Amino acid sequence: MAADQDQEQRRRLLDVASRFPLPAGCRFSYGTAGFRADGATMAPAICRAGILAALRSVKLAGATVGIVITASHNPIGDNGAKIADPDGGMMDQHWEPFADALANAPDPDALLQLVLQFAKDEGIPLGSHYTAQVLLGRDTRPTGEYLLDAALQGINAIVGAHAIDMGILTTPQLHWMVRSKNKGVKASESAYFKQLINSFRHMxxxxxxxxxxxxxxxxxxxxxxxxxxxxxxxxxxxxxxxxxxxxxxxxxxxxxxxxxxxxxxxxxxxxxxxxxxxxxxxxxxxxxxxxxxxxxxxxxxxxxxxxxxxxVDGDKILSLFALFIREQLDIINNDGSKVNKLLPAKLGIVQTAYANGASTQFLKDLGLEVVFTPTGVKYLHKKALEYDIGVYFEANGHGTVVFSENFISQLESLSKELSSQADNGSAQYHAVMRLMAASQLINQAVGDALSGLLFVEAILQYRGWSFQNWCELYSDLPSRQLKVKVIDRSSIVTTDAETKVSQPSSLQELIDKETVNYSHGRCFVRPSGTEDVVRVYAEASTQVEADSLAKSVAQHVERLLG
Ligand SMILES: CC(=O)N[C@H]1[C@@H](OP(=O)(O)O)O[C@H](CO)[C@@H](O)[C@@H]1O
Ligand SMILES: [Mg+2]
CATH class of the missing domain: 3.40.120.10 (Alpha-D-Glucose-1,6-Bisphosphate, subunit A, domain 3)
Structure with a gap:
């Protein structure tokens, strides 16, 4: 980089870091869902998230990335930030260790050295002729505006970076906008609303x-x-x-x-x-x-x-979606007696260990492929992208349906073919159109409560189903979740999508010994990625048994690690 640009870049980084000193004793971690803590303490971390997002955009040849300032379901006093990659998904996990290091750099000099070293290792052309673009959104929290300013200062500390404040938005709106911007389509809020309203009407x-x-x-x-x-x-x-x-x-x-x-x-x-x-x-x-x-x-x-x-939790929403999609594929592929596979499609269902066992059984009984990932939508979303249609949900209600580009173009050509065959009143044609409308309605970037809600409503109307019909898809197995405070939760290491403990090994033996005593017993423990606790989950055929299994395993965790 030219010497004067190099000097300018260094000066800006030192400057911004000295404007946002790290408070003593603060430690930030880019956990399951970005940085999150008491909003009043977050400015240094959010400013650094701004630097991080701008660097990410430079690394990706100026592709637009996003920052959402939110602490989701946490209390109003908390706040945080998540970064969206150009496809609208969560930031590549490969950058998380750098995110942590940057957020915790103790002084301006340390921060500068970190950035320079990382730019060198990642081949980020700092200070040369480039542009970077970051879209910003925030939720309604009172600390939002002040933290937005910190993020803007962080972004502007990278020479050539340009920030656009998209205003007060839902998290999925911002992710959708980032994705749209990089696809070269309109990324405004009115374009988002229009897509939702029109595709819902089509459904x-x-x-x-x-x-x-x-x-x-x-x-x-x-x-x-x-x-x-x-x-x-x-x-x-x-x-x-x-x-x-x-x-x-x-x-x-x-x-x-x-x-x-x-x-x-x-x-x-x-x-x-x-x-x-x-x-x-x-x-x-x-x-x-x-x-x-x-x-x-x-x-x-x-x-x-x-x-x-x-x-009706995320598992049952997922089941409704899976059932609908599977039915449309069946209509398209089974035309009367002959099975002609007009549209071969790999449909995958992605859950975590927290999915109710009854939902998994229900989906498997339908003959669907069900796979598991660790907790956190960044894992589920990535896995779902491996399919032509991937449906994923966490039990707590975060999830969506992703359609591969190849599958969408197959749908488009099939719809043209069927509409030109003068039988565009056919059941097959309608099923194709329903899948196309669904792919427009349901957010392709990330789980979205508004688009998910409209998809649910459209499916209930399609089936003529009441809430009761939906409830009766299957009965949840009784379950219990407990939290255990331990000295160091990272001493628990898990495997098999968090369903087994590998360390300490004696803990898994104890869990197994307890679980065999219960009919339909299932139990696992894992360190939380968002709270300083170990989570215990248990399922069994009655509530009393689920409670008792969770309690005994929690006691083992306490005894071993407390
Ligand atoms: C059991 C549970 O609900 N865990 C939640 C919670 O993660 P933990 O790593 O379990 O703290 O917060 C995540 C972010 O919102 C969410 O993705 C996840 O499902
Ligand atoms: Mg949320």
């Missing part, structure tokens, strides 16, 4: 005529977690024909606190009605989003006498 146009539902079937109450998802849904709900959406915990002034006693995480973990719901809602289909609208669960208020809910 409804393809609903068989005998399936149109009654008033109750069209009514949906959405718990917006007092976050950004409710705000965005309010903006578009009038344009969603065929649905009567009521938003509660919508994020409006005075309605409540972000994620407090509401939202997808609360409903899934506590299994009780969120704030703002009452016995009057008994029987109505309800959905719950998390604070940044990348998680979705459904529920129904069970009875007027208590606050319990019937939960």
């Amino acid at each position: 409804l146009e393809l609903v068989p005529k005998d399936k149109s539902g009654d008033e109750l079937a069209n009514k949906l109450i959405v718990d917006g977690a007092n976050g950004i998802g409710g705000v965005k849904l309010e903006q578009i709900k009038a344009e969603l024909s065929g649905l009567d959406i009521i938003v509660r915990n919508s994020g409006k002034e005075g309605e409540g606190i972000l994620n407090h006693m509401c939202g997808a995480d609360f409903v899934q973990k506590e299994r009780v009605t969120p704030h703002g719901f009452s016995p009057e809602d008994v029987g109505v289909r309800c959905a719950s989003l998390d604070g940044d609208a990348d998680r979705l669960v459904y529920f129904r208020v069970s009875s007027a006498s208590d606050n319990k809910v019937d939960l």
